[in-house]
Amino acid sequence: MTFTERMLKIDRRIIFLVIGLCTLLPLLYPVGLPIKISQEVRGVYDHIESLPEGSTFLLSLDFDPASKPELHPQSISLLHHAFRKKLRVIALTLWVSGTGMADQVVTQVAREMGKENGKDYVFLGWSPGGTAVIINMGQDLYGAFPADYNGKPTKGLPVLQGVQSLRDVNYAVSLGAGRPGVEEWYVFGRDKYKFELGGGCTGVMAPGLYPLLRSGQINGLIGGLRGAAEYETLMDQKGKAIAGMDAQSATHLAIIVLVIMCNLFYFSSRSRARQQGQAGA
């Protein structure tokens, strides 16, 4: 077996080791390269900036623990921003497996910012039905969620004053890791009930949401860990996303180098095989 053939059949554990080191080392020794802000992320940030104090901001945390590394930093940044702007925050989740995590992040950020449950924010929790919950909220928010996550009746909560349905929401952002997520919030929510919508999603989902972005159906998109890092940069608040960008840079570069190497070995073995074929003939 030649060197190129051996390299093409390299033990995958070596690749695992390279990726592991590329993730671990930058986390231990961060470089902190500058992060450029994209128009998509700025769209969400600028819209929240433009909202007057007391506006209603709905955050739907539609993800489960599998997507926590990417979407958790996004939710922290958005909640910090909304609370800093003194918006009234309505949080919920359409993913049952993400309920506990969503409650924790909302409660934790609210506590950090000195916000009061029921007055400055409310966590509605989860309700069965997926997209039906969005329509139901559009028709009657109190019908969809008669009580919040802690069992307190939603009717009469100061944070929901003047809010009857999704039509009364000034801005909604869905942080989605799949379905139901950003697309469902557009199709079943924004399209009918006419509120402004932004999105956040995992890195792999982002390219699929660009048609919504380009047509103005959503006014901004926070894509993956990179999007979260951009938002943290805009907020001037270093968090887990900025810390993770060096690791992501290194792993991306490692994969690119691996792909280039495999192609070099592939073409080298192919030309060798061709030469041997000609010599044989």
Next chain:
Amino acid sequence: MIFLRRQVPLLITLITGLVFAGQYYVPHPASEQMLTSVTKWLQIIGGFALVLGVSSLFHVHAVKIRRKEAGWGYSFVLYVGMLGTIAIGLWSNGKEAVDGAMTAFGWIYNFMMVPLQSTMFAILAFFIASAAYRSFRARSREAAVLLIAAVIVMMGRVPLGEYLIPLSGDLSQWILNVLNASVRRAILIGVSLGTVALSIKIIFGMERSYLGGGKE
């Protein structure tokens, strides 16, 4: 019996399909009230569907354990995990934390479910890298185009890539905003037209596979 199993579901589908397709365009309060009521039904049905799903899962794995089929041990673990979580969840009133103190249910959620799901997803990074090395080869012109586009986007999406090749950020944005968005939109329009066609077929009873194929 055929009337109840075939004609009645088809009639319900026809009426509700036409009424709710039309409802979207009628903003009258009565029409809106009807939608409110129906979405409440949908939420209730969604809750029952959850119970149905869990009971079906119990049944499938009970059969596996009873027959001692291959991998029945995993089914047993699933049973123990699910029954344990349900019992503790009910005991904790479905709450992960009460007044800031973590409940037993919260402990299961935070120290079992969260790390297990995160680990499963994180492992993907290693397999993607290994798969990319083994199969991402420029065997044809199309594969070469895909490879170049992937490398540009990968470079442009991380600060190190933009630092090494400053143009990669703008190039990657152009690929995502122009090439990707237009192709995705074409696919989306195609899928949407297909959905409309399928909906019409279901409403008018031309597509009946959802009724199941049981004995009549």
